[in-house]
Amino acid sequence: MENVATQETESHEDEAQHPIGVYLKVWILLFVISGLSYAVDYFDLQGMVRWSLIIIFMLLKAGLIIAVFMHVMWERMALITAILGPPLLLITLIAFMVSEGLYVFGNRVDYMGRPAAAERIHVADVIHHDEEHGEEAMEEGH
Amino acid sequence: MSGESLSLSGHAKTVVEDWSSDKQAFNVPWGKFMMWMFLVSDTFIFSCFLVGYMNVRRTTTDPWPYPSEVFALEMFGTSVPLILIAIMTFILITSSGTMALAVRFAHFKDKKKIFLLMAVTAALGASFVGLQAFEWSKLIAEGVRPWTNPFGAPQFGSIFFMVTGFHGLHVSCGVIYLLVIARKILRGDYDKKGDYSIVEITGLYWHFVDLVWVFIFAFFYLW
Numbered sequence: 001m002e003n004v005a006t007q008e009t010e011s012h013e014d015e016a017q018h019p020i021g022v023y024l025k026v027w028i029l030l031f032v033i034s035g036l037s038y039a040v041d042y043f044d045l046q047g048m049v050r051w052s053l054i055i056i057f058m059l060l061k062a063g064l065i066i067a068v069f070m071h072v073m074w075e076r077m078a079l080i081t082a083i084l085g086p087p088l089l090l091i092t093l094i095a096f097m098v099s100e101g102l103y104v105f106g107n108r109v110d111y112m113g114r115p116a117a118a119e120r121i122h123v124a125d126v127i128h129h130d131e132e133h134g135e136e137a138m139e140e141g142h
Numbered sequence: 143m144s145g146e147s148l149s150l151s152g153h154a155k156t157v158v159e160d161w162s163s164d165k166q167a168f169n170v171p172w173g174k175f176m177m178w179m180f181l182v183s184d185t186f187i188f189s190c191f192l193v194g195y196m197n198v199r200r201t202t203t204d205p206w207p208y209p210s211e212v213f214a215l216e217m218f219g220t221s222v223p224l225i226l227i228a229i230m231t232f233i234l235i236t237s238s239g240t241m242a243l244a245v246r247f248a249h250f251k252d253k254k255k256i257f258l259l260m261a262v263t264a265a266l267g268a269s270f271v272g273l274q275a276f277e278w279s280k281l282i283a284e285g286v287r288p289w290t291n292p293f294g295a296p297q298f299g300s301i302f303f304m305v306t307g308f309h310g311l312h313v314s315c316g317v318i319y320l321l322v323i324a325r326k327i328l329r330g331d332y333d334k335k336g337d338y339s340i341v342e343i344t345g346l347y348w349h350f351v352d353l354v355w356v357f358i359f360a361f362f363y364l365w
Contacts, residue, residue, distance in 0.1 A: 041363075044210075
């Protein structure tokens with residue numbers, strides 16, 4: 001028990017030593033990265049560039065929040081593996097659902113006579129803010 | 143007993159030591175560990191929502207709406223894409239920053255600063271929920287329903303209301319949680335034991351809410 005007590009005080013001392021600058025830097029960094037991911041949409045990047053940038057910025061933000069704000073980088077490895085290990089199983093779920101999704105989509109195109117690529121609808125074509133007849137436009141849309 | 147016969151080093155060695163010796167495995171306050179277990183299980187709930195979203199979006203043969211147009215706002219006479227969501231994102235990040243500072247001041251047991259920073263965090267969280275209510279009413283007025291919407295695939299509405307609704311519920315609960323703990327801090331409920339780990343535990347929950355938003359922002363709003 002004594003051993004536990006000393007370890008606990010040690011880890012608390014460690015935490016108290018995080019300089020405030022680390023939090024402020026991470027905070028600013030999160031702002032910048034969020035701004036960049038918004039810029040991806042604002043400048044209307046499309047295709048692989050868009051998707052890879054979204055994923056990169058997302059993982060950077062998530063990593064910073066988990067590591068610094070949630071203090072994970074200062075925890076002992078036993079706790080880190082208990083926290084970050086189980087969610088890795090989700091990769092299996094995602095892989096299964098991607099494969100199943102492709103199959104279902106193929107079936108819908110093949111057997112229900114649906115188009116493989118439908119024209120996307122612009123909001124401005126449906127909603128007319130000036131004339132205030134959103135409801136009407138909605139009826140037309142169907 | 144610990145690892146003398148094993149030739150492990152570094153982090154691997156600490157894992158073996160923590161699990162093998164006759165003591166508690168996780169060297170943190172029990173409340174903090176319970177919060178982590180809750181957050182890990184909550185991760186699975188939100189992951190199921192997002193994987194479900196991926197699946198309906200992959201399988202639908204109807205066109206997916208343009209989120210950046212759906213969530214645009216009229217500002218200064220022009221339509222700014224996705225601006226509402228960008229503002230909400232910045233509010234949530236700001237609140238995460240103030241929460242991190244509250245946890246920082248918990249180490250110095252500075253009650254007034256902890257209270258103030260937690261109250262600011264709660265206020266920012268409440269304004270996030272307020273903007274979400276505005277977003278919901280705007281979309282509902284435009285005819286978006288869980289079963290239909292004028293912009294394309296009907297699944298858009300069901301995913302939108304389910305995912306943002308569940309996240310908004312988490313934020314609302316977080317605001318209440320923050321206010322309750324902040325009041326208890328100021329009242330001196332934790333002075334007797336001098337244990338302020340509750341602030342860090344509350345912080346974990348709040349940062350998790352921000353973390354979930356990072357994924358919703360990327361996959362639902364930007365994709």
